[in-house]
Every structure is written in C-alpha cells, then in structure tokens.
Amino acid sequence: MQALTQQLTTLAGEAFVQSGYDPQYGEVTVSNRPDLGQFQCNGALPAAKVYGRNPRDIAQQIADQLQAQPIFKEITIAGPGFINLTLTDEFLAGFVQQMADDERLGVPPVVQPRRVLVDYGGANVAKPMHVGHLRAGIIGESIRRLFDYMGDDVTGDVHLGDWGTQMGQVIVELQRRLPDLPYFDASYTGPYPAESPITLADLEEIYPAASAQAKENPAFAEAARLATAELQNGRAGYRALWQHFHDVSVAGLKEDYDKLDIHFDLWLGESDVQDHLDDMIARLQAQGLTSESDGALIMEIAEPDDKKPMPPLILRKSDGAVLYGTTDLATIDMRVQEFGSELILYVVDHRQRQHFEQVFRAAYKSGIAPATTGLEHNYFGTMNGKDGKPFKTREGGTMKLKDLIVLVIAAALARMAESHVAEGYDEAERQEIARMVGLAALKYADLMNQRTKDYVFDLDRFSSFEGRTGPYLLYTAVRARSILHKASAQGLAPGPFLPPTADAERTVMLLLTGLPDALQQAYDTRMPNHLADYAYALANEFNRFYNACHILREENAAVQASWLALTQLFRRVMELVLHLLGIEIPERM
C-alpha cells in the first residue's frame, strides 16, 4: 500500500506531465494552511521560474487536470500559485479503511532491505551509566526498532568501551588498594580465582577515584598508561582481572538497560577485535598507508582539497597501546566481513564528530569499508544543565542513570496517588503502571527533542505528566482501549468507516493517513523526534474527537461502529508509534 501523499504526488506529477512540465513539480504534502485545504502542491512556483511562465497560469493548468479526479472535493489556487487540495469525505474514509485492513497500517516496507548495524550503547566497562548515557540508548533503540519495522535486517550492538585507558586506571587503583591480589604478581603462574575480587558497587566507587587520581597525579596516570598497554599486550594477571571487571559490569549494565526496555542483539566491545588488530595494522602497513611520527604509528587521512585541518588517525601509541580509533576501524572490518553490514549507524554524541570522520575516512581509504558501505555518525547533542553548561547534580557530580529512573518512577507513583488513579489495583500492577508512566515521561522528553541539538536536562520536565508528554500519550492510548473494551462488553463492534461528519473526526482520519510519512521522515533522517511529533499530534486530535463525539452514547449504530473502527485504528497506530519510540503502554491506568 502506498502512502496517501505519494498517491497524490503521482497524480499531480502526471498532471504536470500532461501540461508539458517535469513531474518532479508534482510533490504534494500535507497542507500547512488547513483552513485552505488538506494538502498542497507548490510545484507551480519553481516550475514558473524554469519554464518562464506565470505561476498562477501553471497552477490553473494543473488544477484543471486534477479536477478530472473524482477523489477531490475541492481544488483551489491561492496566492502566487499554491494549489490547495481537499479530498472528498468518501475517499478519505475509503483510504482509512484500507489502512485498517492492512497489517502494516499502510506503511510500505523499504524496497531494498539492507543489513544494518546500529551501534548505540555508549556504555563502558567499569564506569557506571550516568544520565549522559540516556540519549544514546533511547535514541539508538528507537532507530533500531524503526529500521526493523521498515524491513531492514537490523542488528543492535552495545559496543562496550572496554579496551581503553580507563581499564588501566582501574587496575592501578585496585593495586593501590589491594596490592596482595595475585593478579598484580607478574611471576604468578597458577590459575586465578574464579570469583571476582570486587563487586559492581566497588567498581562504581573505584573508577571515579581512579579517574580523579589520573587527572591530578602524573605518576598515577603514567602507571595507568603502562597498565593499559600491558593489558592489551596480554599480561595474564591483568587479563584475568579485566575479565572480572567486564563480567561484573556487563551484569549491571544489562540490568539497567533491561529496566529501560533497551535491548541489544550483540554485547560486543572494543576488546572483541583485539586479535585482529595486529593483522589489520600489518595490512595497512603493506598498503603503504601508515607512517611513523613521534614514535607513534599513524595513518594520514587528510585530502588535498580539505578546507579544514584533519589530524591523522593514530593506530598505535608510542607506548604500543591502541586507541579507540584503531579498535573502531577493526570493528568496521569485522562488521563488514563477518556480519555483512551494508550500513552502520553510530548513535554517539556530537563531540565525536571528528573522531568518526577520521575513522570513516580511514575505513574507505584502506578499503576496509567498500564504497558501497554506509558509515554514518548519527550524532546527538550533549545534555546541559539549566545554566546551559554540562549537567551536574546539585553536589557537582554526575547523576547515575539508575537514580534518575528511580526518581521518575517515584514521581509517577506520587502523581497517580494525587489523582486517585489505579487505587483499586493491586500493588504489583500499580508499580508496573508507575514504571511505564515514569519511563514514558523520561523517554518522550528526550525523544521529542531534535537529535542533533544539545538539550537541557530538566528533571521537572522528565517527570511532567501533563501536556506534551509521554504519559499524555499513554493516557490517550489507554482511553481508546477503555472505550473499545466497554463497547465490546455492550456487544458493540467496530464496523466499516463512514465518511466523517465532525471536524475532529475528519482530522483524526487525515492524521492517520500521515503515518507512513512520519515513519519515512524519521527513517530517512534517523531522527525519532518526527515520530514523537506525530504521536503527539495524533493523540491531541483524538482527544478532541473524544470530546466532540460521544462514541458510546451515539444513537446511529452505523456511525457508532465507524467511530469504534476509528478508535481501534487510532489505538493500533499509537501502539506502533509508541513501540518505535521504545515506550510501553499499560493495559489500564
């Protein structure tokens, strides 16, 4: 099934051809002047320039052509040559009926599915997740679900940060605290303990301490660098210790991500390419792409026509250790070779833009990524406090993701108590509703923002339940389900769609036809905020309809059945869009 705007664009394009113009001018979009028409075509204006004609005359030609189509109730020309289109109610109801009869709700799948890998975790071994990790997970999860729905073969990979300098820092800090552990004894040969010497809580305390030490104490930093290099080189005790850090961290991370309903197909990390690094570097050397500079092995990636400076990619530091650019490059190699990835999306914050440009250039230049492989940094803005500076808690630290989740769920519970919602439900269900409401608030507050922009971390907004919020969407979706349940209990069932009679009803139908456009736009731009915008607009219009048309009290049975069908379709569309945003809907609330 084709999107309505596509069908209209095809019709208008044919009309342009009939009049001797290029079909590209036939693009039809939803009108931004709903008082003048439901859809608009602005093609007459640019066409006028190209063909040297009066735009209004061209618009008139197109309008005359389109008049032959019985689907239009009204075609008008306004201003310098805008063509405004309004559909007949009969056609609109018929189109919505087709959507309802379609399993995919009228959303066409991609023509050529690709193997897509979404890299979106951002989580690090040994570092607890803080609020800054929120966006990568939430946006990445939404992109992964969207690509999946659109028909691509998608894999999500958390790509753990587990092979960098922070590992050495934690090792050295732990050695300072517990020097007698066998992991630090270079002469130790026996098997290492199977039990981790530290817990997740220990790790979460050790890392910040180690990180602070490294900043203040050059000797500590030097020791950490050395330890990192030795770890990468294969020092047995460090490897054994690293494994404990990894396992303990991953267990904690899985718990956090599960709580957020964020799921990865792969839990790979930087360390998973360690065995390929030497080989890859040797290949790059054989290709003559590398050189030595200040003791480091580098790869030049600047091009003669560059307008900005482009530093080389450092493959190996002077101390022999690798940086994340090297592991990222090797990871591309693995994804292309082993997974057959045709498109790799990195959902990582915008501070990494230059880094990814370097890595992508190196990948294409060396042939690690074929020219046909898409490498995209789908960056997002950083999270600032209300003062516009990077967010800090009142105490000046970072807020843990866990704590934030607890906060929003508590706020949801408080709000429920306040409005006497779910009072008769058992405790487990109340808790579950609060979890969904709190997370919906949190996720929607994030996803409604344009991905690329910095945004303000505002707890009040995250735990707000009124207006344009996640809970508003849940409330509306639950409201629709509630009506359907009540109707069903009264023996009423949805029936065929009738032409709309009320304004709000017509507008809900029109908005429903925009579903494929919203998904396509979000898909093309990899920006879930378009889904978030659509969900709100649709829910808002449904609430207007709800207030204007009393469904269960309607006396005309056919109209009532049609309204129930509309309610049901609305509900299905909301379920889909909220699912694509990673938001769960409670059964009732």
Place this chain on the structure above:
RNA sequence: GCCCCAGUAGCUCAAUGGACAGAGCACCAGACUUCUAAUCUGAUGGUUGGGGGUUCGAUUCCCUCCUGGGGUACCA
C-alpha cells in the same frame, strides 16, 4: 588561533526556500451527576542575536559581526 554546532514567545522547543513563524510549560478565563479532567475550549505572548546580500519569496541559502557550547594526533 583554526574548525564545527547553536542562538526563534518569560521558559523548553517546532517550522523539505513558500501562504498569517507553530506547540508545550507558565500566567488568565471557561467545560466534569464523564466513553477516565493525566482531558478539552478560549485569551495573552515575536524586530526569528545584530548588520548586509541572493531570491518573486529567507527562521531556512551566502558574507560579516556578537554571544554560548564543543573539537583541535598519542583520553573516550
């Protein structure tokens, strides 16, 4: 220094080069013996950071300046 990004209502944010720059929050005035008021209706609120330019048309493209943020080879 150089490079990148941003600046729109009091606040947080929208607006494929198109029509009268839109939402939410806050504030004000209304609608509940309810299909769940976490809702709905209405009102107020703007020199789109400043200045030039391109265009029939600029929040959008170009130049310049101001302000803020980020990046700038051995952290991630």
